[in-house]
Amino acid sequence: MRVLVLNGPNLNLLGQREPKVYGRHTLGEIESMLRDRAMRRGVDIEFRQSNAEGELVDWIQKAKGRFDSILLNAAAYTHTSVALRDAITATGVPVIEVHLSNIHAREEFRHKSLIAPVCVGQISGFGAFSYVLAFEASVNLNEP
Numbered sequence: 001m002r003v004l005v006l007n008g009p010n011l012n013l014l015g016q017r018e019p020k021v022y023g024r025h026t027l028g029e030i031e032s033m034l035r036d037r038a039m040r041r042g043v044d045i046e047f048r049q050s051n052a053e054g055e056l057v058d059w060i061q062k063a064k065g066r067f068d069s070i071l072l073n074a075a076a077y078t079h080t081s082v083a084l085r086d087a088i089t090a091t092g093v094p095v096i097e098v099h100l101s102n103i104h105a106r107e108e109f110r111h112k113s114l115i116a117p118v119c120v121g122q123i124s125g126f127g128a129f130s131y132v133l134a135f136e137a138s139v140n141l142n143e144p
């Protein structure tokens with residue numbers, strides 16, 4: 001089984017600022033946490049981050065036939081990107097939406113996710129552990 005983890009804009013700054021909202025873990029630490037878990041389960045994992053919407057679209061498109069599921073923290077693009085939504089629909093690879101913070105408990109503009117309707121499900125509000133929960137959900141999708 002192969003899992004692709006995609007991270008959107010500004011998530012490279014994790015651990016440096018806004019620890020009250022996003023926690024103290026860096027993206028590198030989240031990656032290590034998932035790699036350990038994936039290794040124990042015999043899952044291949046690839047972890048990427050981009051600030052560019054088009055690059056995220058390219059990666060989602062190219063996932064078809066290469067990955068069994070995608071964990072996607074689209075960050076701010078969650079609330080704005082029709083392009084990401086269309087890419088998710090086009091790729092046909094199951095996508096699990098991930099957020100560190102509980103987007104529904106924050107500013108109103110974060111309550112709406114344009115990608116939620118085309119994702120398998122959404123995990124939001126558990127800090128770095130949201131990624132672990134999303135990873136477990138992706139394993140369960142493939143090996144129920």
Ligand code: CA2
Pocket residue numbers: 009010011013014015016017018022073074075076077078098099100101102103110
């Ligand atoms: O809670 C999440 O995971 C978000 O996807 C994070 C996005 C935000 O726009 C979404 O509404 C919810 C923001 C990521 C920016 O991360 C930063 C990390 C450290 C310092 C500044 C920003």
